Amino acid sequence: MDNSSKINMESDTQNEMEEAFQKLELSTETKSLVKKHLTREVFQQLKGRRTKNGGTLADVIRTGAEHTHVMTGAFVPEPEGYQVFALLLDPIIDDCHFGGQSARNQPPPEFGDLKFFENLDPEGHYIVSTRVRCGRNLEGFPFHPCLTEDQYEEIERTIKVAMESLEGELATTYYPLSEMDEDQKQKLIDDHYLFHGKDVSLETAGAYRLWPTGRGIFMNQAKTFLVWCNEEDQLRIISMQPGGDMGAVFRRFAEAVQSLEEKLPFARHERLGYLAFCPTNLGTAIRASVLIRLPNLGANRALLDELTEKLGLQIRGSSGVYTEVQGNLFDISNKKRLGLTEFEVVKGVYEGTLEIIRQERNLEKNTRTEKGNYFPCTLL
Incomplete structure (x- = not known):
């Protein structure tokens, strides 16, 4: 890809991000966590960041900007994105999983006593x-x-x-x-x-x-x-x-x-x-x-x-x-x-x-x- 194509692609990405942010900012119907936490200050800090494989803020917020019915509205382009876009994603994660309180560290995998669970409805009524x-x-x-x-x-x-x-x-x-x-x-x-x-x-x-x-x-x-x-x-x-x-x-x-x-x-x-x-x-x-x-x-x-x-x-x-x-x-x-x-x-x-x-x-x-x-x- 030549320099001209790279510049055009970057311009398109920046335009998409700005349009997505404006949709979120102006929408009165959207209730998603992306809208709640993507302030202008956060947007300005994240809009130029990229993951190693080229993931952008546009990838993170696109669904939340396009669909008013979604509750979260965020997707992450690759695992590294959880660090690159943490300024937006961390408060979304806290809200989604802990009602706005700071998230606890995830404990090690533990399946416990596999004999604990029985049939919830042995008669098949419900x-x-x-x-x-x-x-x-x-x-x-x-x-x-x-x-x-x-x-x-x-x-x-x-x-x-x-x-x-x-x-x-x-x-x-x-x-x-x-x-x-x-x-x-x-x-x-x-x-x-x-x-x-x-x-x-x-x-x-x-x-x-x-x-x-x-x-x-x-x-x-x-x-x-x-x-x-x-x-x-x-x-x-x-x-x-x-x-x-x-x-x-x-x-x-x-x-x-x-x-x-x-x-x-x-x-x-x-x-x-x-x-x-x-x-x-x-x-x-x-x-x-x-x-x-x-x-x-x-x-x-x-x-x-x-x-x-x-x-x-x-x-x-x-x-x-x-x-x-x-x-x-x-x-x-x-x-x-x-x-x-x-x-x-x-x-x-x-x-x-x-x-x-x-x-x-x-x-x-x-x-x-x-x-x-x-x-x-x-x-x-």
Whole structure:
């Protein structure tokens, strides 16, 4: 690239950053943490900084500037970006994970007593499915905005070698996205196994660059253990199954994560834990969730919101973040991922779900119900 092209590219980047900042500054609808913390002073200090692979402030704030509905609005172009853009990212991380208080250092990995967790709903009245997942990224590679086509393919090959060494329940088959026909792809999406590649926040952040190069899904025969390759993070490790047996799901998850960590160097920071494309997924990067039917609490949404807030949990629709709840079917998961051990994260969801079921049962006592109110289901 000649000097003239470099100058033009730099000018375009600076213009994009200024336009993004103005959008955030002028918007009356945007409520994101990027808008809250990106002051003119912070912007002036960060706008000229670059990561070693060319990541800029524009990469960090682009999603927050373009989409008024997002809650965080920040993505990081590569692991080094957490230091380069710390003036903006540190207060966002504190707000996101600790309610504005200073973040604690991430403790060492600790899965605790794997026999602690039991079946949350042995009769199958409430919980449709249980899932524990985490994101991981390989040390030495940037995130989506800075990845090359060769790097996407190298990450895919590296993960594939590690996955091929897993045995028993963790043995999987790899399905590259580029080799799937549309019917196969849609069936996996409809059954909640495969990412859909249509998240506007991720698209704006650059997660779908060079799509579908290097993307795919590893899946065991029982469809209870999955690894997504190069979607939001380079690996998304997922243990899931119908019903409420959190113990079985967490034991499978722990075995998979620990086995892969022996074979793959994951990007990790002493204070922030496992590094992720989105700051919401730092720390353990774990999201433990139950898909649960709550006809009585669902009819009193204010009460349900108050209860989940008290328990440190969050509610999503059954199709993920920013989706609407359908038919009293709620996806309930942990809010915090940073500053806790893996065991503590899952324990919070486990005990919180038990309390939610207890409250739902109490409401049932005062509500005329029919046997047909219960819908045991295997939807994942």
